[in-house]
Amino acid sequence: MILEGLVTTCDAAGSMHVAAMGPWIDDAERAAGRIARLSLRPFAGSQTAANLARCAEGVFHVIDDVLLLARVVAGVAAPPPAARPATRVRGWLLDDACVAYEFAIAEADRSTARERLEARVVAEHHGRPFLGFNRAAHAVVEAAILVTRLHLPEAADPGPALRGLEPLVSKTGGPREHEAFAVLCRTAAARWRPDCGASAAAGPRL
Missing domain, CATH: 2.30.110.10 (Electron Transport, Fmn-binding Protein; Chain A)
Incomplete structure (x- = not known):
């Protein structure tokens, strides 16, 4: 796994x-x-x-x-x-x-x-015990994975996937999950280039 x-x-x-x-x-x-x-x-x-x-x-x-995860992915x-x-x-x-x-x-x-x-x-x-993720945290993880793959030639417009995840964050997330998701949405919008599939010239960032 x-x-x-x-x-x-x-x-x-x-x-x-x-x-x-x-x-x-x-x-x-x-x-x-x-x-x-x-x-x-x-x-x-x-x-x-x-x-x-x-x-x-x-x-x-x-x-x-997940806010730390989002900030790392966003740079x-x-x-x-x-x-x-x-x-x-x-x-x-x-x-x-x-x-x-x-x-x-x-x-x-x-x-x-x-x-x-x-x-x-x-x-x-x-370190401290891992208490688990709720649905909002899982949604942030999925959004983070999506953002890390926007440089790939086969990357698709991230908008539909992010809109599908947003209700999970809005319904079950706390302030950190909401901020993390917002960071990733802004990053996806900045990195996405419809004319070439993604900002391919930038290459992988992590």
Whole structure:
């Protein structure tokens, strides 16, 4: 299954880069409550892919703050979320994460548009309990995924999908979910280019 969250990596200067990402995890490991492997699929050409090619380590975070997720996807997470150095890898642990998995890349296939990076979890950290998502939070996650794919040639007008998600946010969301959805709607409107399918020249941003 795919587990959505945030990945932190180090840029060339050692500074933290944060990106939304959903690695594949093993169902048996999930059921056992012990995730030992992550299969990451960053877009080739993205900052995350470049960082992991240079330094094959990072941290994957499970979070319940969809406003932070939206701001990261929109590129407006300023100032950066509070973080501290990782314990086993060159990377950063987000202070507000529910669970964090430090990882090291063991195998890499960079021959396609979606790289395939197989990682070993080398350390696990638990923060505050994850209380779950309501329907509004799930809608924000879906909107965030949609926005991250607007650079693809096959991307479609995001308007209909966002309008379909809006009632879930308006009916069940709190202030943070409403703000997160608004951030993503503004970002989708800014990035969408009907004449070429998307702002393809910009490429993947995460």
